[in-house]
Amino acid sequence: MATVVSPVKTRPSIIVLLQEVQERYGYLPREEVARCARAAGISVAQAYGVASFYNFFKLSKPGKYPIRVCTGTACHVQGGQGLLERLRSELGIEPGETTPDGLFSLETVACLGACSMSPAMVVGDDVYGRVTPREIPRILARYRRRG
Amino acid sequence: MSETSLHANGVTSVSMVTIKVNGQVLRAPEGANLLTVLRQAGFSVPSLCYLEGLPGIGACRLCLVEIAGVPKLQTACTTAVRDGMEIYTNSARVREARREVLQLLLGDHPNECLFCQRSGDCELQALAAEYGVRQKQYEEMLRHFEPDLSSPALAYDPEKCVLCQRCVRVCSEVQEVNAISLVRRGIKTKVSPPFEMPWAESGCTFCGQCTVVCPTGALTEHDDTARVWQALNDPDRYVVAQIAPAVRVTMGEAWADSRGVSRDEIPEDFSERIVAGLKALGFRAVFDTQFSADLTIMEETHEFVERFKRGERLPIFTSCCPAWVRFVELYFPEQVEHLSSCKSPQGMLGALLKTYYAQKIGVDPARITVVSIMPCTAKKFEASRPELGRDGRPDVDIVLTSRELERLMAQAGIDPGKLEPQPFDSPLGESTGAGAIFGASGGVAEAALRTAYYLVSGKDPAPLEFEAVRGWDNLRTATITIDGTAVRCAVVSGLAGARRLLESGEYKQYDFVEVMACPGGCVDGGGQLRPEVKAARGLHAQKRAAGLYAIDQKKEIRLSHRNPAIQKVYAEFLGEPGSSTAHHLLHTHYQPQDAYELVAATREKEG
Ligand code: SF4
Ligand code: SF4
Ligand code: SF4
Ligand code: FES
Numbered sequence: 001m002a003t004v005v006s007p008v009k010t011r012p013s014i015i016v017l018l019q020e021v022q023e024r025y026g027y028l029p030r031e032e033v034a035r036c037a038r039a040a041g042i043s044v045a046q047a048y049g050v051a052s053f054y055n056f057f058k059l060s061k062p063g064k065y066p067i068r069v070c071t072g073t074a075c076h077v078q079g080g081q082g083l084l085e086r087l088r089s090e091l092g093i094e095p096g097e098t099t100p101d102g103l104f105s106l107e108t109v110a111c112l113g114a115c116s117m118s119p120a121m122v123v124g125d126d127v128y129g130r131v132t133p134r135e136i137p138r139i140l141a142r143y144r145r146r147g
Numbered sequence: 148m149s150e151t152s153l154h155a156n157g158v159t160s161v162s163m164v165t166i167k168v169n170g171q172v173l174r175a176p177e178g179a180n181l182l183t184v185l186r187q188a189g190f191s192v193p194s195l196c197y198l199e200g201l202p203g204i205g206a207c208r209l210c211l212v213e214i215a216g217v218p219k220l221q222t223a224c225t226t227a228v229r230d231g232m233e234i235y236t237n238s239a240r241v242r243e244a245r246r247e248v249l250q251l252l253l254g255d256h257p258n259e260c261l262f263c264q265r266s267g268d269c270e271l272q273a274l275a276a277e278y279g280v281r282q283k284q285y286e287e288m289l290r291h292f293e294p295d296l297s298s299p300a301l302a303y304d305p306e307k308c309v310l311c312q313r314c315v316r317v318c319s320e321v322q323e324v325n326a327i328s329l330v331r332r333g334i335k336t337k338v339s340p341p342f343e344m345p346w347a348e349s350g351c352t353f354c355g356q357c358t359v360v361c362p363t364g365a366l367t368e369h370d371d372t373a374r375v376w377q378a379l380n381d382p383d384r385y386v387v388a389q390i391a392p393a394v395r396v397t398m399g400e401a402w403a404d405s406r407g408v409s410r411d412e413i414p415e416d417f418s419e420r421i422v423a424g425l426k427a428l429g430f431r432a433v434f435d436t437q438f439s440a441d442l443t444i445m446e447e448t449h450e451f452v453e454r455f456k457r458g459e460r461l462p463i464f465t466s467c468c469p470a471w472v473r474f475v476e477l478y479f480p481e482q483v484e485h486l487s488s489c490k491s492p493q494g495m496l497g498a499l500l501k502t503y504y505a506q507k508i509g510v511d512p513a514r515i516t517v518v519s520i521m522p523c524t525a526k527k528f529e530a531s532r533p534e535l536g537r538d539g540r541p542d543v544d545i546v547l548t549s550r551e552l553e554r555l556m557a558q559a560g561i562d563p564g565k566l567e568p569q570p571f572d573s574p575l576g577e578s579t580g581a582g583a584i585f586g587a588s589g590g591v592a593e594a595a596l597r598t599a600y601y602l603v604s605g606k607d608p609a610p611l612e613f614e615a616v617r618g619w620d621n622l623r624t625a626t627i628t629i630d631g632t633a634v635r636c637a638v639v640s641g642l643a644g645a646r647r648l649l650e651s652g653e654y655k656q657y658d659f660v661e662v663m664a665c666p667g668g669c670v671d672g673g674g675q676l677r678p679e680v681k682a683a684r685g686l687h688a689q690k691r692a693a694g695l696y697a698i699d700q701k702k703e704i705r706l707s708h709r710n711p712a713i714q715k716v717y718a719e720f721l722g723e724p725g726s727s728t729a730h731h732l733l734h735t736h737y738q739p740q741d742a743y744e745l746v747a748a749t750r751e752k753e754g
Contacts, residue, residue: 030342043325044350048341052330059342 014040014050018057027058060098063105065124065143067091072111072118079132080119084108086133087121090140103143164230169237175228182210182223186680190236193245193274195252195362196311197224199682201320207252207311209274211244212236220244246278254285255334256363257306263364264554268677270362271309289334297345300353300369300528305337308365313681314338314357321666321683323643324474326351338366350477354470354642354664355524355548355673360681368524368548368674372555375545378516379429386516387504388425389496390418391436393522393586393669394549396694400676400687401553402564414694419568421520421552424561426569435571436519437578439496440585440594442716443467444707446733447489448598449724455634455658460484462637462657465591467491469529470664470673472737474642479649480739485660488734490542492585493519493526494535497542498732499575503720507574512540519546522586522672525664534735548674577712580699587692588640588668589616589623592661596627596636598708604630611705617696619689621666622648624657634658641666670695 017036021028028051037047051057069075069084084095087106091099098105104123114120117129123143131139161176168190175184182203185192195207203210203224210223215233220241223234235241253275260266275281292305312329315338319325326349330339340349358366378384395418402417422433451463466472466487475483490498497519501512519526523546529535530543547555556563570576581597584590593613600608615625616636621644627634637657639645645662648654665672667688678686699705707713721729 033341043319043328044341045319045325045328049328049330052343053332 011041012039014042014047015054018047018051022057027061029061055096058096060096060105061102063098063103065103066105066107066122068107068109068112068122069095070110070112070114070118070120071108072115074115075112075118075120078118078130082133083119083121083131083136086136090136103147104140164228166228166230166232166234168234177228177230179228180224181212181226181228181232181234184228185212185223185234185236192223192236193277194224195270195274195309196313197681198313198316198360199680199686201316201683204312204316207309208248209245211241211248213238213241242278246280249275249278249280250284252309253280253283255288255290256309257288258283259307259364263307264367264370265364269364272363292337295339295346296369297347298351298353298369298528299347299531300355300524301346301351301358301366302369303338303346303366304364307363308338309363310336310338311362312338313360313362314366317356317360317683318351321643322352322354322356322641322664323646324350324352324354327357352470352473352477352642352664353525353528353673356665358524358673359671359675359677359685362681368550369527370551370554371527371545371547372551372558375518375547375555376558378518378545383514384516385510385514386430386518387432387434387500388430388518388520389434389436389439389493389500390421390520391493391522391526391586391669392440392583392590392695392698393672393675393691394418394520394552395421396586396670396691396698397522397549397675397687398552398563402562404564413697414691416694416698417563419570420563420566422571423566423569424556424563425520427561427566428555428559430518432572434496434500434575435578435582436492436496436521437582437585438571438575438710438712439492439499440467440582441579441707441710441713442495442499442733443489443492443585444581444591444594444598445713445717445724446495446729447487448595448602448707450487450489451595451659452599452602453725462635462654462660463487465595465661466737467585467591468525468663468665468669469523470525470642471645471662473525473528473740474645474664475649476737476740478646482649482654483737483739485654486737488730488736490535490733490735491526491529492582493521493546494529494542494735495733496575497530497535498537499716499720501537501540501542502732503716504575516544517542519543520549520552521546522549522669522675523665524548524673526674534737549672549676550674553676574712574715577710578702579707579710580702580705581707582710583695583698583702586669586695587617587688588663588670589618589638589661590668590695591663592616592636592638592659594707595659595661596634597706599634600627600629601706601708603632607706607709616661619667637661639663640668667692 021032033047034044037044071080091104093106095106095108112120120129163174164177166173166175193209195209197203205222205225211220212223213235214221294304296302315327318327327338327340378386395416396414398417399414425433464485466489497517500517505512527546530546535542581594593616596613616638621641623638625636635657636659639662642664666684670691671685671688
């Protein structure tokens with residue numbers, strides 16, 4: 001029943017609805033996905049299927065300190081990938097995810113505009129340049145202490 | 148996937164056209180689904196995604212065929228029959244293309260056939276053999292996933308999933324539960340409840356219909372055979388079993404050949420051969436869930452007549468199907484009060500085995516392991532519910548599905564088809580015909596009506612059969628007059644029909660509502676042997692149900708209240724139906740469940 005879109009009433013497209021939510025919250029809270037599903041006349045499972053298909057949609061709430069790693073050309077050449085790998089294993093999350101304690105989220109960006117100090121990353125509001133993977137644990141510890 | 152998708156069943160007033168298949172002339176209805184037409188005409192066309200009775204979706208690309216004048220190979224399941232079509236189902240080009248598809252699927256499939264539950268019964272494995280795929284072209288697996296083993300009922304291993312979507316379609320288009328969908332994209336695609344939450348905490352009812360159609364070992368029942376072996380090998384355990392009605396008319400599909408019984412006849416009652424098989428494995432005693440089905444009728448009918456007289460919380464909803472109970476708890480919390488407080492037959496027998504029976508044989512109930520053999524995955528979930536036990540001890544310890552029973556016997560090298568039948572143990576093994584028909588949709592209502600008739604009028608009904616509640620429609624209704632009083636009954640099978648009945652408010656027009664979550668009832672339960680051809684609606688249900696009605700017909704006693712063993716248990720132990728002992732042991736309570744915070748949000752209907 002929920003799968004049948006009524007031919008008479010025109011329903012708003014689920015993608016448009018999800019986009020509005022993302023604009024408002026910066027990510028897709030579960031309750032909002034459920035609300036969009038209802039408005040679009042589809043099931044929550046289907047709505048989540050759509051939401052998770054597009055990389056554009058953020059499925060989890062960003063951490064208190066969002067970490068953005070540059071994967072632009074300059075940073076890539078200077079070892080940006082190594083940074084990302086280390087962050088993945090230190091945090092136990094993939095890009096697009098948030099640590100269970102809500103402290104960190106991880107994402108990659110095409111360019112941070114800090115090519116002169118590549119490889120670069122941003123933690124919260126702080127920019128870090130010429131970072132080596134070995135420095136990662138120390139940097140993370142700083143924010144963990146701050147809580 | 149742009150082709151028109153039509154299916155034969157949906158087409159009205161068709162004109163017949165002529166097509167040619169592999170050079171052979173054939174008449175077929177215009178617009179019919181080409182895959183169905185080819186198969187019905189005896190041409191074998193492989194498929195991993197098609198479900199007979201639903202439109203094709205072209206997901207697996209194995210049904211590729213060559214059509215003269217069409218440059219590209221076409222998926223038969225999404226092609227409609229046109230006049231003059233010339234089709235080649237088995238050309239070198241077709242076979243090569245299918246082999247390539249299989250190579251790609253197997254390239255990202257774990258090499259675990261040896262240890263896989265579906266080995267020997269896997270559609271992917273069978274096709275690889277048929278198409279001579281003997282070597283892996285791509286060595287490294289690109290997909291890495293953790294299996295979801297969160298629920299006691301189902302197990303999902305995304306690495307074995309071929310993304311055919313049969314499970315998703317059964318859940319959304321047949322059951323209309325919509326618990327799962329495909330999520331993510333590319334090599335991260337998998338089947339999942341929303342938000343990738345564990346299956347156990349999701350809106351799934353554990354009906355298991357999805358596990359029946361899965362072509363591979365990706366989505367299966369949670370396997371408990373190892374736990375049975377462990378119990379049997381422990382000299383301190385006193386291991387007993389119970390067998391549900393539907394299982395006895397199904398196992399012949401696995402074992403009948405060894406007895407020279409044809410699979411097309413009305414299935415033979417295999418219960419006493421299963422008893423013999425279980426005894427050979429070391430079970431101390433084997434009892435009949437049909438006995439406790441009779442007991443359920445005593446308790447449930449008593450409850451119904453009381454509520455009916457007082458006009459209280461009508462209609463009563465049957466509570467013997469745990470997937471239906473969970474469905475109400477999850478999606479219709481305001482209607483939970485309609486559910487009968489009776490435990491299901493498996494729960495009632497478990498409770499009696501650990502009290503009445505334990506006392507009788509002088510064994511500490513803590514040492515008794517109760518194993519249920521059920522047609523059902525939801526019964527595994529039911530057995531794990533804390534409400535269905537006492538003092539932290541479950542009434543039923545382990546639930547095996549029909550499929551696991553087949554594996555258990557195979558592991559022991561026993562073919563129950565060849566064993567001398569052995570009777571059920573006494574005193575919880577005697578049953579009536581009313582208990583037998585529990586396994587078919589409409590059976591619980593009919594059994595209850597037979598006894599309600601007696602409770603209200605003091606007379607047994609004649610004839611005993613209530614044909615009006617039998618049949619195959621998803622919703623059947625009948626008004627039965629007992630001593631001048633009309634009792635309005637509705638019988639539903641399949642959760643899609645149940646949703647309609649509740650959402651529309653139509654349920655309020657009835658006094659007694661029986662619901663079985665599986666289309667057709669337990670005979671086509673989510674734990675039953677899988678049919679060779681996967682369909683939206685099981686193809687075996689009617690035959691298996693005929694087997695149960697034949698058992699009923701042959702029984703000398705066909706009324707639950709006339710079962711001498713039932714009368715004895717009441718006299719010796721329970722007192723009367725609805726007594727406080729009965730309430731303590733045989734009844735429970737159900738309550739709204741909020742499996743995830745969203746159910747509340749989603750259950751409100753969009754206006
Ligand atoms: S068990 Fe039933 S409700 Fe759950 S996912 Fe499978 S088909 Fe859907
Ligand atoms: S779990 Fe099974 S039925 Fe579902 S998509 Fe995967 S292979 Fe198909
Ligand atoms: S209809 Fe029968 S097999 Fe299906 S979920 Fe209900 S009890 Fe289990
Ligand atoms: S694509 Fe036709 S059966 Fe799968």
